[in-house]
Amino acid sequence: MVFIKLTVRIIWILVFCHGILIEAYSNSDPNSGKTLVVSGKVSSVEGESVPYANIMILGTVKGTYTNPDGTFQIYDLAEGDYTIKVSAIGYKSFSKSVKITNGQISELDLAFEETGVEMPQFTVIADKDRIFSKVPGSVTYIDKNELRNLSPISGNEAIRRSPGVHVVDEEGIGMRVNIGIRGLDPDRSRSVMMMEDGVPIALAPYGEPEMYYTPAIDRMSGVEILKGSGQILYGPQTIGGVVNYITANPPQKEEGLVKIQGGDGGFFAGMVSYGNTFGNTGISVNLLKKRADQVGYVGFDITDFNTKLLFDINSKSSLGVKLGVYNEMSDATYIGLSQTMYDAGGQDFVRMAPDDILDVKRYSLSFSHKYQFSPKVRLNTIAYGYTTTRNWNRQDFSRNTTSNTPPSNWTGVTWGDVNVPNGAIFMRNSTGNRDRQFEVAGVEPRLEIDHNLFSKNNELIIGTRYLYEKAYEQRVNGTKVGVSSGNLVEDEVRTGQAFSAYAQNKLNISERFLLSAGVRLENFDYDRQINRRSFPGIGIRDTLLVANNSITEVIPGVGFNYKPTQLFSLFGGAHRGFAPPRVKDAISNLGEPYELEAEKSWNYELGFRTDIKNWIFLEFTGFMMNFSNQIISISESSGGQGTGLVNGGATTHRGVEGAIVMELSKLFGLQRNKIVYDFNTAIIDAEFSEDRFLGDVNISGNRTPYSPGFFFNSAITFESQSGFGARLLGNYVASQFTDEINSVLPIPNGETGQIDSYFLLDAMVNYNVSKWNSTFNLTVKNLTDERYMVSRRPQGIRLGLPRMVTAGFEFRF
CATH class of the missing domain: 2.60.40.10 (Immunoglobulins)
Incomplete structure (x- = not known):
């Protein structure tokens, strides 16, 4: 209650300031x-x-x-x-x-002569006016122009442009997105509902919601980020928020694009796209090729093909078809620097395990259909299926102890300082192959009804979803480095079936006040079948252990949007946060269900958006998330041993986030140049909120791991009538703790200890030649060549990307 009262007071102070600004600038109109x-x-x-x-x-x-x-x-x-x-x-x-x-x-x-034909897909933000006056919650929409100005090499650069969103570049170039919203752990974006064109994209949305595949930002036309109560329409994760990548729809007339970008480390990105409409059929085709010899920690080769077809069947019905093929081969690894290596310097991006190979293949197909029964009744249906193969060949290693004895299968290669216990790494002549394949299929019909309950304008959304997922996991231990065959030591199958139902009604109490209320039902039945594993004291045995469990949760949510003037919108809401535990964590290796409850929280927010004199935009939101039990995964990617959970108990996340966008050229009356300054930030306090002891340490009041208390992203953008443009962008992240006891001093292996704050600058320049339909660009990432740490996991210190220069060319036809 104290937080809510404080937030209300701050908002009213800012509302008052907003009034003063309007008054001031009404007397000094730009x-x-x-x-x-x-x-x-x-x-x-x-x-x-x-x-x-x-x-x-x-x-x-x-x-x-x-x-x-x-x-x-x-x-x-x-x-x-x-x-x-x-x-x-x-x-x-x-x-x-x-x-x-x-x-x-x-x-x-x-x-407008007629309405444009749109793909019948689900979007998070239905009405993208400048103050989102019909959205009862905090939202961000990153449009195509912003993506073009960024010239991003990864989607992380775009997503961190949203206030309250912390993104970690795991291997320097951000090939796998790690998003933490409002203080949540960013590891593999597990607490975020990730979608592309309204379709889930995680490996297994319920049982293993992890982002080993990340859509390439190169082919996107926008990104939607929703953090308020409206996310109950998009479960199962309703805790952190929703991120929806948006791809371009087939255009009404012939359009094409050729884009090439090259840079340090052998980096290359080339994309060709074409779209047109022939009669009642629209088509959009996109082919992307990305590769690098070594950028940061990794070299990679990616081929990404996507196509969309839109059939305008008649005036009431349209059908969309989307096909995607993704193939990645990279030398990604989990092993990082020891603290001794980091302190010594000189080996920041050395390939400690050069034979590690990650192979990711993804095939997806979706159908979307829209039928309009009447102008007030519409049915949208999406059916989709995709399969993802994630095979990872990783070299084994061990750390030195006080005896400093290398393992029997040592390759002779050692990293770090052998004079410091746990400060050196012995590379072993063996391999662990972690082979996984995931199958997902779902169907979701959604009915939209405009009605007049209480003699007011209402919009009712009713929907259901059935989703089936299956995971095949094997571990094969190879007896030499780099081999993909060997001894099968683990073999299991995990299956889940989920049913969801939801309803949300938006009631326009008046032209100025919108009230939204809804509820979501989630039911998830899952089982784990273990066919082969190692038993303590026995060894590896074939077996048939099967266990199952079920989770059912009701997720309510309510929100409002009040617009006292056409240029000011006050919003707020409350909803239940929900996320099911991973199947492999909820059922033990001996086939025993732990009967873990789902991760639950109550989430609140209150904020405003305003557009002053069409040259300045402000957004401010106060929020709180109260977890009754925050489940912290200790998977290998999060620095653990790969099994089990850390029961975080009660935690509280509270803070404020905000953004300001000023079109300075309008303010100062510039005629031939456009200058825009923007700034987004978040102040977050995420802490354990009840007594819990780890040894003799009570962690109550400690910050949760990987939750920076303050960060911001800011840019000034210049555009001239002659075609020249430039941008200077800054990103600051405050210090973070990496464990529950908030250790400041690092341990020799580098896996725990404080991560210092860092500030980065990126610079971009571009030149648009209208008569050639072409744009040339030059980008420098990490302009000052800052050496900074982004993570101490999975297995050691990971550094951010050093200075990287890229140059590119785009031709439109």
């Missing part, structure tokens, strides 16, 4: 003294105003959004002929010619 040359209104085919439509003057940096009533104004254009492009979510873009003569104001009435 448009004062400027000449109005074009004004007008944008409407739909039915004659309704279209707010927040994007108005661009092609060939210039001039542009604006329509006001809430659909009107717009453009100032200070020289005499001449111009082309105006108008676009908005859910409509086909169109262009209009306008002539500026003798300072006369051109009045334009612009109307």
Whole structure:
């Protein structure tokens, strides 16, 4: 209650400041003294105003959004002929010619002729107006323009542009996304519902929700991030938030793109895409090739092919088909630097296990169908299936002890300092092959109904989902380095069936106040069948151990959005956080169900968004997550031994997050240049909130592992009418603890100890040649060549990417 009261007070202070800002700038309007040359209104085919439509003057940096009533104004254009492009979510873009003569104001009435044909897919944020006035919760939408400005080499760079989201670059280049939202452990993004075009993408969304496959940001047109109560529509994970990657839909007319990026370490990324609509059929095809000899810790080779088909069957029905093929071969490894190696320096990115190979293959197919019974009743259905193979060949090693005796199968290679117990690594002439294959299939129909309960406008969403998943896991121990065959020591099959049902109703109590309430039911039945394993005191034996368990949970949620003015939105909500335990952790190696409860929390948030004078945008959110029992995995990827759980008990996550975006060029009346400054940040206190002893240490009040208390991401972006653009981006992450007792001093093997804070700068420049439909770019990541630690796991210290220079070219047709 103290936190909620404090948050309310802060919000009202900021609301008051918001009023002062409006008053101040109403008396110093950035448009004062400027000449109005074009004004007008944008409407739909039915004659309704279209707010927040994007108005661009092609060939210039001039542009604006329509006001809430659909009107717009453009100032200070020289005499001449111009082309105006108008676009908005859910409509086909169109262009209009306008002539500026003798300072006369051109009045334009612009109307979309028809609605654009969209893929019938699920999206997290239905209405992407500038203040998300119909979304009862905290959200971020990273659009295509932002992705182009970033020139990212991984999706991590884009996702950390959202306030409250901490992203860890595990192997330097961020091939596997590790997202922690509001203080949650980022390891493998286990506490986040990860999707692409509304379809789950984790290995097994319930039993093993881990991101060994991450969609390539190169082919995305946007990313949606939702952290509020609305995420109950997208389970099973409803704790941290929802991240939905969005791919481009088939365009209405022929479009194509060729993009090439190259850089240090033999890095290369090449992408070709083509799209068109032929009659009632749209097609989009994308082929991506990425490789590197060594960037950070890894070299890799990735081929990623995707295609979308859209069939506009009739005026009421459309069908979408999406096919994906992904193939990755990388020399990723779990082994990291010992503390002695880190302190000595000079071996930051040495390949300690050069024969380690990770092979990831993924094949996916989905169908999406939309049927409109009437303008007020719509049925969206998604059916999908995918299979992921994740085979990982990793060399064995052991650490030195006080006796300093190498293992019997030592290769003769040693890393670190043998004079420090546990400070050296003996590489062994044997291999552990961890072979896993996952199969997932699901179907989800969702009915949307506009109705008039209580004589008010309502939108009701009702849906169900059936999901089947199966995991095959084997461990094969090879007797030499790098071999993929050997002795089968573990063999098991894990199966799960999940049924979900949900309902959410949005009630427009008035034009200014939206109330949303919903509930989700999750039922997950799972079993673990162990066919071969090593038994204590007996050894490896074939067996048939089968155990099963079931979890059922009701997940309620409520939220609101209050818009006292057209430029200010106050939102808040509360919902139940839920995440099922991994099947291999919930059932022991002896086939005994632990009957673990699902991870549960109560999540609260209260915040606002505001758009002042169309040049400054503010967002601020206070939040709290109360866990009755936070389950902390000790899988190998999180630095553990690969089995079991750490029962974290009660924990509390509370904090504030915010963002500001200022279009300074509008403020200062710049005519030929566009300058935007943005800043997003989070202050988070995530701690164990009840007595719990580890040895003689009571960890109550300690911070949870891998939860930085403060971080921010900020950028200043410049764009000129001549085509030149530049950006300077900074990212700061405060210090973190890596264990529950909050050890500050590191141990010799480097796996625990404090991680120091770090600050990074990235620089980008680009030049757009309109007549060639081309853009050239140059990017420098980690401009100052900062040496910084991002993690002490899985098995030692991992450093962030050193300075990396890339150059690229993009051609559009």
